[in-house]
Amino acid sequence: MPPIHDPVGELSDLPQELERWCVTAAHSGCARPESANHLQACLERAEAHGGWRWPAKPVVFLSDTHADAEGFLRSLVAAGLIRRGRAEPGGFSLTEFGQSATILIGGDCLDKGPSDLDMLDALGTLMAKGPDLRILAGNHDLRLRLAVAALHETPTALTEHLLVRMGRKIIPLLREVHDRYVCDADLADLPDEASCRARLHPGRDWAERFSVAAARHLNAAAVASEVEKLAKKAAQFDAELARAGLTSRMVLAAALKCREVFFTSGGDYAWFYESMDVVCQLGSLLFVHAGIDDSMCELLSEAGAAGINARYRAEQGAHPFAFYFGPLANLVRTKYRASDAALTQQGVAVLHGLGIHMVVQGHVNNQSGQRLLAKQGLLHLEGDVTLDRASRRLEGLSGIGAGATLIFPSGDVIGLSTDYPRAKHFAPERQFLPR
Known part of the structure; x- marks a missing residue:
């Protein structure tokens, strides 16, 4: 993991030790034996479709900050992306790791927390410092x-x-x-x-x-x-x-x-929506706020992530009701319910054919850090670790949350959360062997 720049010890509750990600544990969503078997099958399908391709540089996924700027900033510190200091412009500066990594905001920057505008100001300050920053749409946005x-x-x-x-x-x-x-x-x-x-x-x-x-x-x-x-x-x-x-x-x-x-060019926060995509593919990983369905799998095959993002931008302003209940908004809304657009084995096969073996998402908040589980026959990593204070109060969690998911070119995936005592380490090419 990159070094953590926390000079005042505000993240004393951050995990200091690493453990192998126990995917069969309840905290990871696969406590039932059949669930673990489904996850194992996902990994075997990945190997059968050419194996894993990892991003060329480290990726830090941070999602569902929900208007809590302090939770957001603490998470950037936890991931080793920034160092905080009153003398720094905007209150923080990028670390060497922060300058070299891709920072991927997984949606839902708005609603729930102490201040939406403070949250956007913190995000805008980060953007102004020039990292490789990607912002995805969430249902609340x-x-x-x-x-x-x-x-x-x-x-x-x-x-x-x-x-x-x-x-x-x-x-x-x-x-x-x-x-x-x-x-x-x-x-x-x-x-x-x-x-x-x-x-x-x-x-x-x-x-x-x-x-x-x-x-x-x-x-x-x-x-x-x-x-x-x-x-x-x-x-x-x-x-x-x-x-x-x-x-x-x-x-x-x-x-x-x-x-x-x-929503008017030049508006104080127009940059937020103008910068927003809805999907991002990096190697074998598809980053999206909620999930995907068969029609978007086909569009991804035909036009790539850029084609989906272009469609999302073009259609979100017209016919808002039809858009909200259509497949493009399903990317930010789905929980794979019967009422949601369906992801079937046909769509999963299309993704594997594209070399995509795991969806990294937010949207489903967890109280014990990140989860790995199979959904609709496809491996998903849930990265919403309940950062915002409003949600934490409702769910009986104390303090301000912090956490991030770090993905390295080596194929190592690290889940950090102040609500789980150790950093979770997942390495699919080394952790699992075909049956």
Whole structure:
């Protein structure tokens, strides 16, 4: 592992010892014997399809920071990427390892934590220091885009509910945007409170109109589920507004301001979405926030990661409802549920044919560090180690989280987390032998 630059000892709880990654343990998701057998079969298929190709330089995967800048910075320290110091511009500088590695942010920078804008400021400071930095989209990042996009187009049965559908979890961000960017003139341009609330919420006959329009995109069960969800989310949305001390006029002003701040060239945080990809392939590893389905496997075969990223950028701004429930957004949403776009053996075979043998993802947070497990017959490494304080409080974890997944050209994979006592070491070419 690279040296850790922690002069003030803020990461005293970071693992100091290395252990072989026990994939059959509960902390790694394969406690059942059949699960371990499935994982072994994944590794054997990798060997049968040409073996492993590793990135040319070290990769550090760090995902689901969820608006916790301190958890993010501690994770950069834990991975040996930065050294912190008050005299350093922005409070930290890149180490030699940080200058030489690829830093891959796995999505979900927004929502939950203490401050979205502080988190983005920390990420922007890191970007300005010039490392090889890649940013992937997460479902929480996408929610803001779709909620704002829906607000700026003529409402339809498929879009007029999207701010409420996506919006409860972005209320803290809207509070920050309101406090930093909204002025009296912005509020003066808006109608009264009742009219603003009507613009945020769907109309009374929405459920009937939505059920007809959504039938082109979802099956009957999924349509019914969305209608049921919306009733609950509308109540949660209003309750969250009250907790945040926001009126409907304030929320509408902030949501409208988000277009200027995040989605207009030159906006203070436009760089965040402009820099965002949805997949990244490095050697035999496919990095994505949540997972993949058969149609994206085929597109990857036809057009490569660049083709998927181009499609994602081109289509995310149009038809937000269809996009959110389509295969491109499935990359940031899936948990391989029956309602998600399917990854079958056909798609897995396509990936192996491309030399891709493992998906490295965030999205599924864990309380004992990273997990290795087989999903749909394909090896997945889950790298969301519950960094943000909001999630940690809800799940009974103390303090501020820190962790990262390090992948080396040698084929060594290291999982670091302050919530697991040792660093986990996985070396698929040396750790497993064919049966």
